[in-house]
Amino acid sequence: MALCITEKEFEELARVEFFDLHQSADVRHLYDSRFGAGEFHIFSQGSGVQMYLHQLNSTKDLEIHYSHEQGFYFCNFRLSGFSRGRWDTSTQVLSFEGGVSTFGYFVGRGVKYFPKGVSCQEVTFLIEKEVISRWLDADHPLLEEIDKNSGSSWRIFRQGRIEPLERLILEQILHLDASLPYRKIYLESKILELFAHRFSLWWRRESSVREDHLPSLLKAKEIWLASLENPPTIKDVAYRAAINEFDLKKGFKALFGVTPYEMIQQHRLELAKRLLVEEELDVQEVAKRVGYSSLSHFGKIFHERFGFLPRELKRG
Numbered sequence: 001m002a003l004c005i006t007e008k009e010f011e012e013l014a015r016v017e018f019f020d021l022h023q024s025a026d027v028r029h030l031y032d033s034r035f036g037a038g039e040f041h042i043f044s045q046g047s048g049v050q051m052y053l054h055q056l057n058s059t060k061d062l063e064i065h066y067s068h069e070q071g072f073y074f075c076n077f078r079l080s081g082f083s084r085g086r087w088d089t090s091t092q093v094l095s096f097e098g099g100v101s102t103f104g105y106f107v108g109r110g111v112k113y114f115p116k117g118v119s120c121q122e123v124t125f126l127i128e129k130e131v132i133s134r135w136l137d138a139d140h141p142l143l144e145e146i147d148k149n150s151g152s153s154w155r156i157f158r159q160g161r162i163e164p165l166e167r168l169i170l171e172q173i174l175h176l177d178a179s180l181p182y183r184k185i186y187l188e189s190k191i192l193e194l195f196a197h198r199f200s201l202w203w204r205r206e207s208s209v210r211e212d213h214l215p216s217l218l219k220a221k222e223i224w225l226a227s228l229e230n231p232p233t234i235k236d237v238a239y240r241a242a243i244n245e246f247d248l249k250k251g252f253k254a255l256f257g258v259t260p261y262e263m264i265q266q267h268r269l270e271l272a273k274r275l276l277v278e279e280e281l282d283v284q285e286v287a288k289r290v291g292y293s294s295l296s297h298f299g300k301i302f303h304e305r306f307g308f309l310p311r312e313l314k315r316g
Contacts, residue, residue, distance in 0.1 A: 003034060003060045021048050021072065021128050026184070035062055045188055048128040053174065055121045062114040071107030071153070073127045075198070077162055077170055078102075081120030084113045087154045094156065096122065101166070101198075104156040105146075123170050125191070135195065137257060142202055158202065165218060169194045185274050192270075193225075200255055213251045216243035220252065224264055228271065229291040231264050268292070269305050276313050283310045 024046040031038045038056030056062075080098040087110045096102060114120060129146070136143050145157055162170075173190050176183060197218075219241040224231050237260070238245045252260055268290040275286045284295055287310075292298035302310050 004063045004065065006065050021050050021126055022046050025050070028178075031056055035059070043187055045184065048131040049191065050126045051123065051173075051187070051191060052126075053123050055119075056114060057119040058114050058116055061116045064112045064114075065109075066112070067109040068107055071105055071129075073103070073105050073129065073132060074124060075127065075195075076102045076122060076124045077166065079121040079123070079162070079167070079170065081118045081122075083115070083120060086111050086113075099162055101158075101160060101162050102156060103158040103198075104154065106154045108153045110154075121174075123173065125195075136199060140199065140202075142199065163197070163201065165197055166194060169197070182278075185278055188274070189271075196256075210247075210251065213243060213247055214255070216241040217248070217251050217255050220248055220260070221256065221263070224260060225267060228264060228268050229289070231260075231291070234260065265301065266305075269302055272298075272302065272310070273306065273313065276310060286310065 021044065023044060025042045025044045028039060028041040031040065036057050036059040038054070038058075040055070041053040042050065043052070044050040076096055078096045078098055078100055082095060082097045085094045085096065087106070087108060094102070132146065133143065142157065169190055173187065173194075176186065180186065220237045220243070223237050223240055232240075234245050234248060238248045241248065243251070249259070252258075252263075256263060258266065272286050272290045275281055275289060276283070279286075281289070283299075287293075287295055287298040299309050299311075306313075
């Protein structure tokens, strides 16, 4: 006989409001011994995105019952094992299997089943619609698909294999040293990197990016993001990524929606904003940290992107 647990009981184990996407949370707990061996970790900066990690080897068939009046989007990366989900609005049962990612929307009541003796490991993100809209430009095909199904109480938009780069990012998240003093910034950056890659894959279906150029373009992005303070030239990156300069510039814009320079500047400024909030550094130190030698230029482009000056954020 399956062991049934309500979502409220499960929330009490974590001692947080489990689906409050605007609540900061950074907790890790072992599963109740009734369930078997394992742990779960919940992380949120309170910015409308919540991440939770499950690793469980259940000694019984486990059912978690849940109900939500406000909808949210979810992206589940099942690394190993399997489970099933069912919604009260449909007779369809959705399988979450090892190596598969699932992106969808949910509101209402449902049940999730974890079978006895199966070792499950997954990373799931809960995301508000406003965040999705903020992440994507208006012409991204996913936004159009979301708008078409805005009246649905649940909907699966994409399900497919986890990409190698996504698995690498997920492994970096799973094995992050909890004692690192910059852990929260690192996790936030990895979440953004993961979804930037995920959404770029969906965009690629409607873009003119050549399939054989994709590994080189992803490699080029990785090279630039690793050297934000002193980024290499187009020529250097093209050589290291094994692609010619013309195809690099054209393909990069088509795949990521920005030029390499624009992408570097965006990431520099986002990093600068995080450093101003999280670290005890003055504006000049932050500007140098992200690669700007001119404080006035840094202040100008920071204001253009965020609508306020760096020093105003530091005072706040």
